[in-house]
Amino acid sequence: MRTSLLTSGRTATALTMLAMASTVALPYRANAETVLRIGMTAADIPRTLGQPDQGFEGNRFTGLTMYDALTMWDLSSATKASVVIPGLATDWKVDEADKTKWTFKLRPGVTFHDGTPFNADAVVWNVDKVLNKEAPQFDASQVGVTASRMPTLVSAKKIDDMTVELTTKEPDSFLPINLTNLFMVSPSKWQVLYERAEGADAKAKSQAAWAAFAKDAAGTGPWKMAKFTPRERLELVKNDAYWDKARVPKTDRMVLLPMPEANARTAALLSGQVDWIEAPAPDAVKEITARGFKIEKNEQPHVWPWQFSRIEGSPWNDIRVRKAANLCIDREGLRDGLLAGLMVPATGTFEPGHPWRGHPNFQIKYDLPAAQKLMKEAGFGPDKKLSVKVQTSASGSGQMLPLPMNEYLQQALAECYFDVKLDVIEWNTLFTNWRRGVKDPSANGSNATNVTYAAMDPFFALVRFLQSSMAPPVSNNWGYINNPKFDELVKKARTTFNAEERDKALADLNAASIDDAAFLYVAHDVGPRALSPKVKGFVQPKSWFVDFSPVSIAP
């Protein structure tokens, strides 16, 4: 009895202490900082000074988080196409008399992270940082990733505090789309750093100011820079004063960690070191899902193609051959087998549901008899195979699994009387040849190239490949496509300033390219990422980008 009393007394004391502890702990728990830790595929933190490097992964993590642009992508839906919406500009229109001049109305009440106001002066300053060589803030290292994505913009002029005029070198209806790539940084913050910077001349001081800015950045975005360790981690905290209250982050802190090795990322996720990883190792997907983690994926504006040579003597000049190749590939088989579901079969640059898809007559699908028939009509058969050579790489950004995928194509096309030779070269060499074109000796006699591309905006997705004037060395019309219909449609799209009509013109261009079987369209990447079950509220849009604001972490 005594023991029992003693025991019950101890139990009561323990319970009382536990209750007290809980009372003390509860408010702490309620206020505990929530942290989202992400393992990126990048080997380094993308540049933080406003114009990130490392392609669209850079924009995803250090662009759209800390900065805004005049226009931005709608990333709120997993099912609808991601389209351009107002950002730091609320409204824009082209001058009816002079179609090279645009007026942008700016969003009032927006401040940079350093507390200074966003206004027309800031827009002009940010345009000058990449386009005006005489401006103190001009930075050559930011020009490449910016100017190439808005190739027609030449200058900006302040009309009043909340209005700017942008000028293009030729009429260009794509400008509002291209402006999603120009991020606005705080001129005042930079100026303070410039005045403190040391350097032999103005250029050296400017470089030092940008280097300092990269460590202590200020934009207008939903996340603010908190701590930066080069090559290791970037910590961002939520911007409570963000202008779009619906997009104030639901997580207090986001930690970005570069993890270039897929197995290392996967291990970090499975061991609980991070809550989210980009591009998990494909062969670990089963293990990841079996342990209760989620795989998120969606069709991305990305195309895995063969781009054909169209110079004299190319076997791809016969449209029957191009169509046969497109009908000869079992894309569903590729998806379900080799890629473990991590791709969407491509039937063109844009898929049905996208505003730029259009209504092509040629349906890209797996139809072996039709493909064989076309090849026979073109003069080939089991005893007379058509020899083609394609350049590819063993790895590379966006290339997915280039070698096994090309070997799959090689086997598939053999059924349609193609004799495919693969010329596997190093990724950067392939990429460099992409600019130099099929006539360059580095093409090594190939008549197709396998470089994947982003299809976010019309110029990147269609124009640079299909317009005849984009042939090397101007841009990426690698195979020297010269189709007057494409040129006409590009011109029409570029000079149609009503957004709906412009989209229709782009849809017509896309449909025309499918009808012409301009490329061998194979796959779209799906941007797979693996998330801890604690991660809530994430929506994966049909985009290279994601919105981290609605993401929360369950305790």
Next chain:
Amino acid sequence: MLVYIARRLVYVIPIVVSVALVCFMLVHITPGDPLVAVLPADASQELAAQLRAAYGFDRPLPVQFGLWLWKALHGDLGNSIATGRPVLSEVLRAVGNTVTLAIAAAIIGFSFGLLFGLLAGYFRDSWIDKVSTSIAIAGVSVPHYWLGMVLVIIFSVQLNWLPAVGAGPGGSGQWGWDWAHLKYLVLPAITTSVIPMGIVTRTVRALTGDILSQDFVEALRAKGLRETQVFRHVLKNAAPTALAVMGLQLGYMLGGSILIETVFSWPGSGLLLNSAIFQRDLPLLQGTILVLALFFVFLNLVVDIAQAAIDPRIKRA
């Protein structure tokens, strides 16, 4: 001794210049555009030319080399193309992290290597020798990146005892010598240590066996020296060669391992090289290779001097 050191220092000068030239040429003959990090393939030709001029890549190679070498001699390795940060600070930070990893791996690898080597040498052809030799062979044969992955799967993913990646809870910038940080070092250090451990074991085993079979050992025993005193003589005779081997191994480890540092996301010189290679960041690549090569040259110098100090015959030679 001073003359010997001075002579060795003079030898270093042509080696350093040759290293600088070779690493400059090597990175410039690699295919691809050096501006790939800041210039997308879709950039216009005009823009590409403008940036090439801005970064000085439009100048003849000998001019580029001369300018780079001149700046390097003044302690300026230029700025990274990809990040804009000074190369020297990037390299020194990374080398610091690699040194931490290399020292930890050296402590593990050399301790076990010496232990297994001496045991195997002393107890030649016994089961102790067989076990030690097997461990040594496994150490040099197992691909270390594979071992790293296996260790991560066991100790991080399955047991959750140790972190899988990184250099501390707050990154290497906040490194501390407590368990919270040291646990990040355990798996990469063990993985890095297996090859040097195997090589040191095999070297010391062979040396010990060889020395024990020499006449002077018999003479020492005949004079009535205790086995510990004989052991001291064996150690002293084995030390110069073992030291040279350990010095080389330490040099390799200080050079960083691209594979191990990538597997563990350890922010050392190997990971930096990996990043510089993939981004075609020529100034960073040149700077990193140069600093690591110099490190290796000076480490060899230190080992040579240490060997001469231990064994006067080397100095005379």
